[in-house]
Amino acid sequence: MRERLAQIPKPMRENLITFGIVVVAFIVMQILISLNMLSHLMTGLLVPLCVYVIMAVSLNLTVGILGELSLGHAGFMCLGAFAGAFFTKVMENVITFSLFRFILAILIGALVAGVFGLLIGLPVLRFRGDYLAIVTLAFGEIIKNIINALFVGLDDKGFHFSLRDSLSLGMGEEGRVIINGAQGIVGMPRDSTFLIGTILVIITLFIVLNLINSRDGRAIMSIRDNLIASESVGIDVTRYKLMAFTISAALAGVAGVLYSHNLNSVQATPRNFGFNMSIMILVFVVLGGIGNIRGSIIAAVVLTVLPEVLRGISDQRMLIYSVILIVMMIFNWSPKVLEWREKHSLKEWLSRLRKRKAKV
Amino acid sequence: MNFISFLINGLSLGSIYAIIALGYTMVYGIAKMLNFAHGDVIMVGAFTVFWGVSMQGFDPFLSLLLSITICIILGVTIEFIAYRPLRGAASKLVVLITAIGVSYFLQNLALLIFGASTKSFTSIVPFGPVRLFDGQIIISSETLVTFAACLIIMTSLTLFIHKTKPGQAMLAVAEDKDAAQLMGINVNGTITLTFAIGSGLAAIAGVLLCSAYPVISPYTGAMPGIKAFIAAVFGGIGSIPGALIGGLLLGVIEILGRAYISTQLSDVIVFMVLIIVLLVKPTGLLGRKLQEKV
Numbered sequence: 001m002r003e004r005l006a007q008i009p010k011p012m013r014e015n016l017i018t019f020g021i022v023v024v025a026f027i028v029m030q031i032l033i034s035l036n037m038l039s040h041l042m043t044g045l046l047v048p049l050c051v052y053v054i055m056a057v058s059l060n061l062t063v064g065i066l067g068e069l070s071l072g073h074a075g076f077m078c079l080g081a082f083a084g085a086f087f088t089k090v091m092e093n094v095i096t097f098s099l100f101r102f103i104l105a106i107l108i109g110a111l112v113a114g115v116f117g118l119l120i121g122l123p124v125l126r127f128r129g130d131y132l133a134i135v136t137l138a139f140g141e142i143i144k145n146i147i148n149a150l151f152v153g154l155d156d157k158g159f160h161f162s163l164r165d166s167l168s169l170g171m172g173e174e175g176r177v178i179i180n181g182a183q184g185i186v187g188m189p190r191d192s193t194f195l196i197g198t199i200l201v202i203i204t205l206f207i208v209l210n211l212i213n214s215r216d217g218r219a220i221m222s223i224r225d226n227l228i229a230s231e232s233v234g235i236d237v238t239r240y241k242l243m244a245f246t247i248s249a250a251l252a253g254v255a256g257v258l259y260s261h262n263l264n265s266v267q268a269t270p271r272n273f274g275f276n277m278s279i280m281i282l283v284f285v286v287l288g289g290i291g292n293i294r295g296s297i298i299a300a301v302v303l304t305v306l307p308e309v310l311r312g313i314s315d316q317r318m319l320i321y322s323v324i325l326i327v328m329m330i331f332n333w334s335p336k337v338l339e340w341r342e343k344h345s346l347k348e349w350l351s352r353l354r355k356r357k358a359k360v
Numbered sequence: 361m362n363f364i365s366f367l368i369n370g371l372s373l374g375s376i377y378a379i380i381a382l383g384y385t386m387v388y389g390i391a392k393m394l395n396f397a398h399g400d401v402i403m404v405g406a407f408t409v410f411w412g413v414s415m416q417g418f419d420p421f422l423s424l425l426l427s428i429t430i431c432i433i434l435g436v437t438i439e440f441i442a443y444r445p446l447r448g449a450a451s452k453l454v455v456l457i458t459a460i461g462v463s464y465f466l467q468n469l470a471l472l473i474f475g476a477s478t479k480s481f482t483s484i485v486p487f488g489p490v491r492l493f494d495g496q497i498i499i500s501s502e503t504l505v506t507f508a509a510c511l512i513i514m515t516s517l518t519l520f521i522h523k524t525k526p527g528q529a530m531l532a533v534a535e536d537k538d539a540a541q542l543m544g545i546n547v548n549g550t551i552t553l554t555f556a557i558g559s560g561l562a563a564i565a566g567v568l569l570c571s572a573y574p575v576i577s578p579y580t581g582a583m584p585g586i587k588a589f590i591a592a593v594f595g596g597i598g599s600i601p602g603a604l605i606g607g608l609l610l611g612v613i614e615i616l617g618r619a620y621i622s623t624q625l626s627d628v629i630v631f632m633v634l635i636i637v638l639l640v641k642p643t644g645l646l647g648r649k650l651q652e653k654v
Contacts, residue, residue, distance in 0.1 A: 063453070067451075069453050069457070127638065129452045129453065130394040131638065133456055134589060134590075134593070135635060135638060138631035138635055141627060141631055142632065145624065145627050145628045146625070146628060149622065149625055279460060279464065282460070286457055290453075316472065318464060318467075318468040319471075319472060322464035322465035322468060325457070325460075325464070326465065329446065329454055329458040329461065330445050333449040333450065333454040335448045336445060
C-alpha cells in the first residue's frame with residue numbers, strides 16, 4: 001500500500017490530500033448534523049463556508065499563481081450572484097425541477113462572471129502591481145454600483161431595463177420587476193445546500209489544482225516569477241494572464257450564485273459585494289499562504305467559524321485580523337526578519353548542536 | 361447660476377482631493393508604494409477634532425493643531441512599524457497588502473472607540489457664508505477656507521521642495537534612492553519626513569472634508585482616500601501640480617456628474633475616469649514616462 005502510494009507523483013499526492021480534507025470535512029459535518037450536534041448557527045454557516053472557500057481558492061489563483069493583486073474579486077461574485085438569481089427568477093415558473101434550474105443558474109453565473117472577467121481583464125492586465133490593484137478595485141465598485149442602480153422588468157413584450165426607477169421601465173400590466181434597484185432581487189427560492197456547495201468546492205479545486213499542475217499553469221507561474229524572461233522564451237503573456245484572470249472570475253461567479261441562492265433576497269450592498277468583501281477574501285488568501293490552495297481552504301474555514309464560536313470577541317475580530325495580516329506580512333517577507341529566521345531556525349540550531357557534539 | 365454653484369462646489373471638493381492626493385503622490389514618488397492607509401489617516405485627523413471640539417469642548421484651532429500632531433506621529437509610526445521592515449522585500453504586493461492591513465486596523469480601531477454610527481461633525485470654520493449677485497450664488501465659508509488652505513499648502517510645499525535642503529533631498533530620493541544614499545542623503549529620514557508631511561496634510565484635509573460634509577464615521581476616509589488616489593493618478597503620480605489639477609478636475613467631474621447624470625452613479629463616473637485615464641495616458645496629465653529596465 002505504502003509503496004503504491006509512493007508511486008503516485010508528489011503533486012498528485014498533495015492534491016489527493018486536499019480533496020481528502022474536503023470530503024472528510026463534509027462527512028464529519030453530515031454526521032454531526034444527523035446526530036443533531038450542530039447548533040442552528042453552525043448549520044446556517046455551512047453554505048457561506050463553501051462560498052468563502054471557493055472565493056479564497058479562486059482569488060488565490062490570481063494573487064498566488066498569477067502574482068497580481070485583484071481588489072475587485074467581490075465584483076465578480078456580485079455579477080455571478082445577480083446573473084444566477086436573475087435566471088432563477090425568470091425561469092421560476094418555467095423550469096420547476098429546482099436542481100436542474102440551479103445547475104443552469106450556476107453555469108450562467110460562471111459564464112457571465114467569466115465573460116466580464118475577460119472583458120475587464122483585456123484592458124486591465126496591461127497594468128502591474130499597484131495600478132492593477134486600484135483598477136480592479138475600481139471595476140469592482142463600478143459593477144456593484146451599477147447593479148445597485150439597475151432596474152430590470154419582464155412583461156409579455158420582453159425585458160425592460162432602466163437605471164432610474166421601476167416606473168420608468170414602462171411595462172405592461174402583467175409585467176413584474178425582477179431586479180428592483182437597491183432592493184435587489186426578492187423572493188428567491190433557496191436552492192443552495194451544503195451538498196451542492198461541497199460539490200462546487202471540489203469542482204473548483206479540481207479546476208484550479210489541475211491548472212496549476214498543467215503546462216498552462218507553469219506558464220502562468222513563470223510570468224509571475226519573471227515576466228521578461230518568460231516573454232523571451234516565447235510565452236504568450238497576455239493570453240495566459242487572461243486565462244488565469246478569467247477562470248478566477250468565473251469561479252467567483254459560481255460562489256456568487258451559491259451565495260444568492262442561500263438567501264431570501266439578494267442586494268448589492270457594500271457589505272456583501274463591496275471592497276470589504278474583497279479584502280476579507282484577501283485576508284483568507286494571505287493567512288492561508290499566498291499560492292497555497294490548501295492553506296486558503298483552511299484559513300477561510302477557520303476565520304469564518306472562529307468568530308462565530310468565540311462570540312465574545314466578534315467586535316474585535318476585524319481588528320485582530322488586520323493585526324495578524326500586518327504581522328504575517330512582516331514575518332514572512334521582511335528581508336531582516338527572514339535573515340534572522342534563517343539564523344535562528346530550528347534546523348540551524350540542531351546542526352549547531354550536532355557540531356558541538358561531534359567536537360566533544 | 362446653478363451651474364456656477366455646482367462648479368464652485370466641485371472645485372471645493374476638488375481642493376480637498378488635491379490636498380489628500382499630495383500625500384499619495386509624494387509617498388508614491390519617494391517610497392514607490394501605494395499607501396492605502398492614507399485615507400484612514402484622514403479619518404483619524406477628523407475624529408481627533410471631533411473628539412476635541414464635540415466631546416471635550418476644546419478650542420477648534422487648538423484641536424486642529426492637536427489633530428495635525430497626532431496624524432504626523434501616526435504616519436511616522438505606521439511607516440516605521442509596518443512599511444520600513446518591508447523595504448527591499450521580494451514582491452511589491454507585500455507592501456500593498458500590509459498597507460491594506462494598516463488601513464483596516466485604523467478603521468476597526470475607530471469602530472471600537474467611537475462605534476459604527478455616523479455622527480454629526482461641527483464645522484470648525486467660525487464665520488458664515490458669502491452671498492454674491494443678490495444671494496443667487498452662496499459660497500459657504502468652508503469652501504472659502506478650503507480654497508485658501510489648498511492655495512497656501514500648494515505654494516508652500518512647492519517652495520519647500522525647490523528651495524530647501526530637505527526638499528531637494530526628497531527630489532533626489534524620488535529620482536534614485538541608491539544614488540541619493542551614495543551622495544550622503546539620509547534616505548530613511550527623508551522618507552519619514554515625507555510621511556510626516558503627507559499625514560499632516562491628511563489631518564487638514566480630513567477636518568476640511570468633515571466641515572464641508574458635516575458627518576463622520578470610521579469609514580469616512582476610505583472613499584475620499586481612493587478618489588484622491590485616482591486624482592493623483594489623473595494628474596500624474598509623483599507630480600505636485602499634477603495632484604492639484606487632478607484633484608480639481610475630479611472634484612468638478614464628480615459634482616457635475618452627480619448633478620446632471622445620476623446621484624447613484626457618481627462614484628461609477630469617478631472610477632470610469634480612472635480607467636479611461638490609465639488606458640489613454642497611463643502616466644497622467646503631468647506625469648513623466650518611465651522606462652522599465654531589464
